[in-house]
Amino acid sequence: MAIRPDYQTGTIDLVASSADFTTTGAALQMVAVQPGDAIITPSGHVLIIATITGQNSGTLFLPCPPAAAGTGLPLRIRFQPDGSRYQGAVRNLIDLLSSGNLEDFAALVGADGMVPIFTGPGTLDLADPATFGIQDPNGSLGKLAALTLAARQILQTDAAGALKALALDANKFLRTDANADITLSDITAAAIALLNLSGTAAADQLPYLTGASGAGLTALTSFARTILDDANGAAMFTTMGAISGTNWRKLPNGLLFQWGSTQVTTDASGNAVLTFPTAFTANDSFQVTAWNDNKDAWGATLLSQYRSSSPWPKSTGFVVGCWNTLTGAALASQSIRIGWQAFGI
Incomplete structure (x- = not known):
């Protein structure tokens, strides 16, 4: 060498x-x-x-x-002698063979369609290539692979379990239809603003828009809830406490209006008593105006309201004095129609 x-x-x-x-x-x-x-x-x-x-x-x-x-x-x-190099190469080969890989491989009994696979250090076995990779026992991956996906799509299954894609669109929201399938519906800027609702959810709260892109909560009182189902103003007035009867009406704030055209007979002093359809709250809580309502008859009649002689005036009615303006004499024991209006509380 x-x-x-x-x-x-x-x-x-x-x-x-x-x-x-x-x-x-x-x-x-x-x-x-x-x-x-x-x-x-x-x-x-x-x-x-x-x-x-x-x-x-x-x-x-x-x-x-x-x-x-x-x-x-x-x-x-x-230079290292060739013999020394060969000895080193053989030594490396022996080290590699001593791992057990070659012996275990030689011990395998081959089978059709099977491949050797390491099961641990220096140990091998046969495996079916069909078991390699991600398994799909239910066919779900196959369904996904069959789809041609496009931009901005989501996936859903139908009633039969088939996989399908749904394309998203601008300014839409997702919901389910009558078949429980996901579908798109329009959503407005106002609806988006309501989704941006601030505040803490609690009983008797009403959402309202605070601007172009936000909403808040405000208290909804029990009284406010009672008028929400009223169909018109008259119904709301009734809910708020307005009441009425023949020739009278009381507003929600308690203001009472009354009116009438009453045929009365004066007494010996020419006074006539008129009774309200409903009483005011106090003897001095109203104002009244009266006039001769006989049209052409008794055209010379002069009325004087609010006779102050006891017990008048009082909350249930008032007294009118009547006399002839031509003679100055009281119209005693005369039948006269008197029109009147009163308001108060």
């Missing part, structure tokens, strides 16, 4: 405590310098090469000792 002479072409640069080295004019790859060959430095150190990374570069197995470092040092490489 031939022994190659030392290679002494070029120079070498070695850096203390570094495993990297460079050469000048050495052409390391061309002359087949390999891992295991040794660099002999002028200091007498033997540095084993780990890798050759280029024509003029490589790495050492161990960092360069400071005593061997230098720049432009004469290069001397001693």
Whole structure:
């Protein structure tokens, strides 16, 4: 077996405590310098090469000792004998075979359509390729693979379990139809604003818009709820406490209006008593106006309301004095129609 002479072409640069080295004019790859060959430095150190990374570069197995470092040092490489290389290769092969992989592989009994697969360090078994990858026992992945998807779509299944895509659209919201399928419906800016509802949900709260993109909650009183189902203003007035009867009406704030055209007979002093359809709250809580309602008859009659002689006026009615403006005499024991209006509380 031939022994190659030392290679002494070029120079070498070695850096203390570094495993990297460079050469000048050495052409390391061309002359087949390999891992295991040794660099002999002028200091007498033997540095084993780990890798050759280029024509003029490589790495050492161990960092360069400071005593061997230098720049432009004469290069001397001693080649490893071929026998030593072969021994190393055989040793590596034996190490690889000792893992048990080859023995376990040889012990397998092949079967149609089966492939060997490692089940652990140095152990193998046969496996069916159909079990590889993601399993789809229910066919769901197959349904998905059959779809051609496009931009902005969502998936749903129908009543039969078939998978289908639904395209989304601008300014729509998702809901279910009569078949429980997802469908799109329009949504307005006002509806979106209501979705941006602030406040804490509680009983007797009413949502309302606070602006173009927001909404809030306000109290809904029990009284307010009673008028929400009223069909018109008259119904709302009734709910709010307005009541009425023949010739009278009371507003929700308690203001009472009464009116009438009453045929009365005066007493010996020309006074006539008129009774309200419903009483006011107090003797002095109203105002009244009266006039001769006989049209053409008794055209010379003068009325004087609010006779103050006891017990008048009072909440249930009032007294009118009647006399002839031509003679100045009281219209005693006369039948007169008197029109009147009163308001108060």
